[in-house]
Amino acid sequence: MPTAIQFGAGNIGRGFIGALLAQSGYKVIFADVNETLISALRDKGEYTIHIMDLDQRTEKVSGVTGILSNGPDIVPAIVDADLITTAVGPNVLKIIASTLAKGIEARAAAGKGDLNIIACENMVGASSFLKEQVEQHLSDAGKKYVAEHVGFPNSSVDRIVPPFTGENPLDVGVESFYEWIVEEPAFKGPVPNIEGMKLTDNLVAYVQRKLFTLNSGHAITAYLGSRKGHQTVEDSINDPEIREAVLSAMRQSGAALVRQYGFDAEEHEKYIQKIEKRFKNPYIRDEVLRVGREPLRKLGAKDRIIGPATMAADLGLPHDALLRGAAAALHYNNPEDPQSVQVQQLIKDKGVAGAVTESTGLSADHPMHAKIVGAYNEMDK
Incomplete structure (x- = not known):
């Protein structure tokens, strides 16, 4: 089973990107600084998405876990990841960049293969921006590894995920409509098959x-x-x-x-x-x-x-x-x-x-x- 790290365990991370990854067969590790959220993800390993529209329904998301994005386990997790996504807000991308850089350096040292990092933010060119921030923390060898093995495809994301309160604090409410469009030419290696992800060459x-x-x-x-x-x-x-x-x-x-x-x-x-x-x-x-x-x-x-x-x-x-x-x-x-x-x-x-x-x-x-x-x-x- 491929592994994806979703930076940001908030409503958008759980109710949109992380859910699509889990539904597409990924083991999803949510990374966040919120210890309460991470503990709940580790303990429960699942949550429910409530579709809040005229056609109301629920969707179960299971097989997920959590990890502190500022803890000691995040770098080894990056080394073993097959895909990394973010939903942290544009202003936080530069904060997680140093952590991603450490993980990339460790991947390079371990001889790991291709990795794609998709910033799913309300920001034009978010993945490109994240790449620039990450490269500021990389050695020359790390930059060479990125050029050869790490893709940063830009994306456009669209789903309204308002505040929601359910019996399980991990549950999230979302609208039924969503759109996730990703820049296909920027991927390194095979393009992952993710349910709900649309590819384009004119992002x-x-x-x-x-x-x-x-x-x-x-x-x-x-x-x-x-x-x-x-x-x-x-x-x-x-x-x-x-x-x-x-x-x-x-x-x-x-x-x-x-x-x-x-x-x-x-x-x-x-x-x-x-x-x-x-x-x-x-x-x-x-x-x-x-x-x-x-x-x-x-x-x-x-x-x-x-x-x-x-x-x-x-x-x-x-x-x-x-x-x-x-x-x-x-x-x-x-x-x-x-x-x-x-x-x-x-x-x-x-x-x-x-x-x-x-x-x-x-x-x-x-x-x-x-x-x-x-x-x-x-x-x-």
């Missing part, structure tokens, strides 16, 4: 389709919903004013994606409608505070709001609805979210214009800069 198009449509619409729904006092994504998207604004933003990003990558326009409109239906799922309580967290990251120049707005602007297409989404993100005020606190402090210290520059990277003379400031001030009224 950038699919990564941006998901980031600029699903993630963009999700974030804008949360920011607009928070502004009007809604608690969940479902409540927010059922607000007619917010629904219209979110659909406008997704259709503007969609027009840019169709022009840039040649997606079929009718198929992309169906994709948008499917996303709207997912947001309205009454069985998933997706809180706006969870979806809206880390606004600084989500306002990044290449991320889910400014990224599609820039693409649309460069193609001469409308993008005003996306910029209103950016303004809504600047209004997002969650005292328990450090990045939200930081944004509000930027606005206080440097004004809205300065905060736009700091958070988005747009210079003061960029055409989109003034439009975001104007949209922010209009919301204030």
Whole structure:
């Protein structure tokens, strides 16, 4: 039986990637710093996924275990692994990079064969980024081994996995829809046969389709919903004013994606409608505070709001609805979210214009800069 290490034993790790690996015949070792989670995985060795949709059902995941990602057993586990995946969040990739590097050095010393490491994060080029971070900790021999034997295929992942409470603390609730698309040419050795994993030789198009449509619409729904006092994504998207604004933003990003990558326009409109239906799922309580967290990251120049707005602007297409989404993100005020606190402090210290520059990277003379400031001030009224 092949062995996979899934870095990140949280809801996404258990409810999405780790589950697909287990269902595909892998012995799955979850690696995490959360001792409570790891102890439960070791003791129970199984959990249940609850499909929270109109067609409700459960799926048993068994034959799994856990290991501390900062403990003494992680390097030997990496040496023996056939596949490594992550679902730790983009900001944690650089933290686990040194551990992966130690495991890779040990693999090289042991003469082990090919290994593929797939970062399954909401981040463009996450695996490539992880590779760069890992290589900073490698010797020359380790870098040579990576070049010959370690693949870092980029991927696009899509599944809503909200907080869930069940009898077994390991149980997780998920929506029925999921999509995992992986860059086939980047694999080293035979491509693993994993149920639910789709392969492509043009991943950038699919990564941006998901980031600029699903993630963009999700974030804008949360920011607009928070502004009007809604608690969940479902409540927010059922607000007619917010629904219209979110659909406008997704259709503007969609027009840019169709022009840039040649997606079929009718198929992309169906994709948008499917996303709207997912947001309205009454069985998933997706809180706006969870979806809206880390606004600084989500306002990044290449991320889910400014990224599609820039693409649309460069193609001469409308993008005003996306910029209103950016303004809504600047209004997002969650005292328990450090990045939200930081944004509000930027606005206080440097004004809205300065905060736009700091958070988005747009210079003061960029055409989109003034439009975001104007949209922010209009919301204030």
